[in-house]
Amino acid sequence: MDTLPPRRSTTSVPGAQAIARAAALLRLVTAAGDTGTTVADLARRADLTRPTTHRLLTALAHEGLVDHDEHTGRWMPGPELYLMGSVAASRYDITAVARDVVRSLAVRTEESAFLSARRGDETVCLLREEGSFPIRSFVLSEGVRFPLGVASAGIAILAFLPTHDVDAYLTRHPEISSDWGRGHDADRMRARLRETTARGYAVNPGLIVEGSWGMGAAVFDREGHPQWALSLTGVEFRFSPERLPDLGRTLLAHAHQLTSRIAATRR
Helix, strand or coil: CCCCCCCCCCCCCCCCHHHHHHHHHHHHHHHHHHHCECHHHHHHHHCCCHHHHHHHHHHHHHCCCEEECCCCCCEEECHHHHHHHHHHHHHHCCHHHHHHHHHHHHHHHCCEEEEEEEECCEEEEEEEECCCCCCCCCCCCCCCEEECCCCHHHHHHHHCCCHHHHHHHHHHCCCHHHHHCHHHCHHHHHHHHHHHHHHCCEEECCCCCCCEEEEEEEEECCCCCEEEEEEEEEEHHHHCCCCHHHHHHHHHHHHHHHHHHHHHHCC
């Protein structure tokens, strides 16, 4: 599966188009991870011409924000991103307090478990722990981004946002159903959000990759805002109607544990 997200529909600050384009390229490059990606892929995903994409990448490389492999021609995250991230981690990174919770979730369920964070209108995966069940889904890994409401983590987060925020999000992103399939049109997404709030956790019945199911539960900050999510992914038969309630209870218990831990560590 191509792990780069589809291009995002963004509204730039007037007069700052180049910054918005460069930021979009940085997101795409980091989503590609250590293997990197090509100018052609980046241009397609960012909806830019190849000359414009190459010019922006060259400027970003000059600042150390991306690296270019001369042998493969692929572009990867640069050292300056690491330095910036190290400084920002003390404020935004919760992986240190979440890692053992994610590991426990994987052990208890035997499925692959994840921690994702909300970043604007997307979620980005921060942690992955493999479960012991030998058949696995590889839809999600560290650094992969999805729009809110698409993967189970994003469904869980979107479901617990205020109604006016949900309405505004769906208005901003009419392209989601065309990018991700008819299962993500506004009416079906709203129905899925209602089911999520009623159950407490989200279920993604193979909407991204057929046969690969997911479940997600929101994790809240001290103010009660859904800023993160724990999720599980696996093959369809592992998420049977008989097993879903037990998986849901386990997922919610771990999400509550992490929410409580975040509140205690950020006083």
